[in-house]
Amino acid sequence: MSDNTQDKKKKVKKISTKLITYIVPLVTVTVLVLVAVASSMAKSRMTEMANETLESSISNQADNIESWLETNLKFFNTVKHTIEAEKPDNTQLQAMLDSFYGYNSSSPEGLYIGCSDGSFFKASESDFTASNVTDAEWYKQGITRVDMAYGTAYRNSENELVVSATGIIDDGDSDIKVIGADVTLNEISIIVNSGVKMSNASSFLVDKTDNTILAHRDFSLISSEITENSSDELISGAAKAINSGDYKTKEIGNYVVAFSEISGTDWILVSYIPTSVILKTVSQMGNLLMIIGVIAVAITVLAILYVVKRVIAPLAHITDSITAMSEGDFTITVDSSSNDEIGVMGNKVTEFVASMRNMLTSISQESEKLKDESDNSDRVSKIMFDASESQAEAMKQLNETVDQLATAVNDIAQNATTLATVVADTRDNSDKANESMKQTVEISQKGRQDMEKVSAAMSGIENANNELVESINKVGTASDEITNIVGMIGEIAEETNLLSLNASIEAARAGEAGKGFAVVATQIAKLAQTSAESAQNIGNLIGEVHKLIENAVGQANASAESIRENGELINVAVDTFDQIYNNIQESNQLIEAMIEDVQKVDDVATNVAAISEEQAASADEILATSENMVDMANNITKSSQDVADNSHELAGTSQTLTSYVQKFKI
Template identity: 60%
Template structure:
């Protein structure tokens, strides 16, 4: 009972929920994790792409600004070189171009190798020894004006100078230069970032000097791998290794862009946490949605499972009632799925069992009535058989005495009949043996004739086989001729291919396509020739095999002819044996007729005695059988009575079993 209760508690609903809910939870968690990971990767790629786009735009702006200013300075240089002015003219040109470029506050200026300096009258630039200045030394190395390394002026101002050799026709070595403040570049670097919370700085890779940075304390500071800021140290290492690929360094996405025409590298970076801020929010939303989805799915699964397996409760109760012997239940079915089919089958089983139990109950009642009748009949038979048995015992004793006397009379008459009978039996056996010998000889003669006909058939079939094989040999000869013809055609085709290749070579470029075709035809001809040789070898092998088979077939034909002669001789011998056996059989028949006459005489003598003895024996045997039958009837009636009692007990037991069920 305790076991049934424990089994009852283990519901299918709980098992389904136990399997489904973890799977659903794990699936949703996996989806949230995958979505978060994909979002993180997608956001990182988008941020990296945006950062690269931003830094590219900043680099383009810096390059454009530098190019515009360089073109402006080059225009002044070209004007001076074109006019070839004297000192007064040079001064006038410098004054004229002063203020022409707002980014160059000191205007364009010129220095000579002797240390003389020319500048606009309004320029505030002061130089003690021009030849020792950075811009002068850089300008001495190039004819066209170009930018050099950034440096700080005497008053601590960060500038970059464009300088070059000036050829004004005076024959004196001069350098023309102009200064650009890096403040404008700092403005481009710090304000040109498209991404929120992203920052940039500019580095001169020649000196590892920071030219622009949002932190003014770092401007003109050196970028080193030992920087306390791990990101700056990692950036210094990449710049030193000239690796300008975008990647994440110390929790920041870092992009690099080289400024064309300079040794500068623009570095832009943004914190990974800033990039992934939206991803974290999205992940939190996904987790919240996942939790809500899990709760909803659990509720839906619970309702669905409860609705689906609800019919199982009624079916389970019905099966429990049936196991307790109650077949009065009615199983209802309201669905057409597997559970509905189960309910239908259980209902059909209940109806079938109810009918079966009713039929068994009826049959047990009939069985009980029949067992009572058998018991009464067996008792009557037992009494009658006992009376008959006593009477037959008395009759048996009388007949036994009569049989002894008759047997003594019949023994002497029987002795003579036995001798004659033995002689007759021997004659009959000899006659039967002779008849069997005659039949065997007939059968042997017929078998030999059939064997002769079979050998003739084999000989004809062998002749047809030889003709067929000869035909195969003739056909193989024809194939050999055809293969030879194919070989000749292949040789001619190969020769034609060779001639075509020669003609194509003579045709030059126009014959290349035809040369390829000629080459392919040559290969085809060689393959055809090789195949023809292989076929010829195979046909030679076939011809040899055919010759061998023809020789073996002819040998078989000669053996068949020899065996046919022997078989005909055996047939003649069987004919002579059959004639002799026929004569012997006729003589035995005459002897049997004489023995039959003697047997008839002896049989008549013993017949009367035997009939009397037989009659007595039959009477005695009949008497014995009747006594035995009477005893058997008595025993059988007793057995019937016992079986009747057992049958009645079985009927009662069966009825008790059936009554345990409620129908």
């Protein structure tokens, strides 16, 4: 009862709610994962595209710088080759320098020449000065080059950052001459600061020989040295990459940084862009994907809810039907119009309901039959009990009569012996013997009447015993019918158990939706098991009743045989008493004539004594037989009582089975 109460109190969740509970988080997580994957792929691709654009930009800047430097260098080499071809003297050399002055805007001071003897030549209009030619850095770099090339940047007298293009002049003179030209880096700064293709990207130019910044958007950093110990994470990271020669594009701090070497120089162009700028589009795309994902989740949830409602709707009716079945109502009608597994479930439940109706109807009918048969058995057992009690009472009366007969026969034997003794001792007692013989006549007459009563009682006992055997046989026939009914109940219980097993299998296939149906199947299985056990108990009881009936029949047959034997003995006793009576009559006549012939009386008395002793022995045997018949009658009475008790128990079992069936509505 408590389990049923707990089941009723247990909160029931709808399948649609559970499906939504499971599916919505799954769809949400899936969409979030897809958004995250798409964002990650977009970030990776955007970063890759930004790197490619940054590398393309820095490559273009490097090409522009190299082109600008190469253009200037070609002009300087042209002047150098012209001087070498002309082999001018000092006056001509001065004139040539003046003539090339102003041709290259990148070199506003024009070209100049330093000699190993310390002499120095420049354009007349140039403001360039050199106090110690041979110690100048441009001179030292120039004497190492045949062709003109750029050297290290430095600040000139006007504090402008310049780089010198120098080289040796081979004019056939023994004096070593170095030609040079200072190129300002203003044009390079313009290229570095404005040549970046990417919006929000910046660049700076570094001389790797001393890590000096040659060009930078922040003019305060120009000519400063970058170090790995700089507080600026970008500067320190760039310095580390330049020092290690690692010029691959990489992330440094919050920037994506690209490196490019300027051909023909020791310069490294560094271009960088904030990572946030690159990821700005990715963030926008991620937000857009998130919005799309939320909308997709909402649409998916609505679609799933609609589909679940449509698909699960038939289960609600089936659930109500199964709930009604669990409460014993089999008058329900199950909806099986669906053409899917739910429809199959409905069909199977309909078949199960029809099968249960038929089974419960059959059980009810058989229970009524069992009740009728148990009532008949009870009635027969009562009749048999009454008959056995009557038989026992008659046997008790027979026992008392036989006991009296034995007493009378013993008295006769004693009197006959006394008579013989008296006749043998003296004739004077003949009068007393005559009187005794009269008493003997009376006693023998009474004994004859008692024996006739015993014979009549034995006939009644035999008839009662025959009726008892017939009643016991009827009880045996009724027990066989009850056994057949119990077997039928056992078969019904087995079929019910199989139906319950099939219902459990269908419930297991239905999964979560079949739990309620599984409870019904379990209850039906328990009922079938109880019915089978009750049928088995009834069968065992009927078997015991059948054994008792067989014993009773055997005892009744034995009693009938004993009664027939006792009847024969009683008939013999009756004949004997007739003889005794006749003999006593003759003895009476002889006693009257005893006076005349005492010897004859003595012989007759002796014969009477012997016969009396034989009758006494016969009376003892009859008494023992009568006592056995009393015991048998008591056993029959006890067996009849057992049959009555079993009949009552069978009636109670039938009533219990009927009450089980009445719990269901069919």
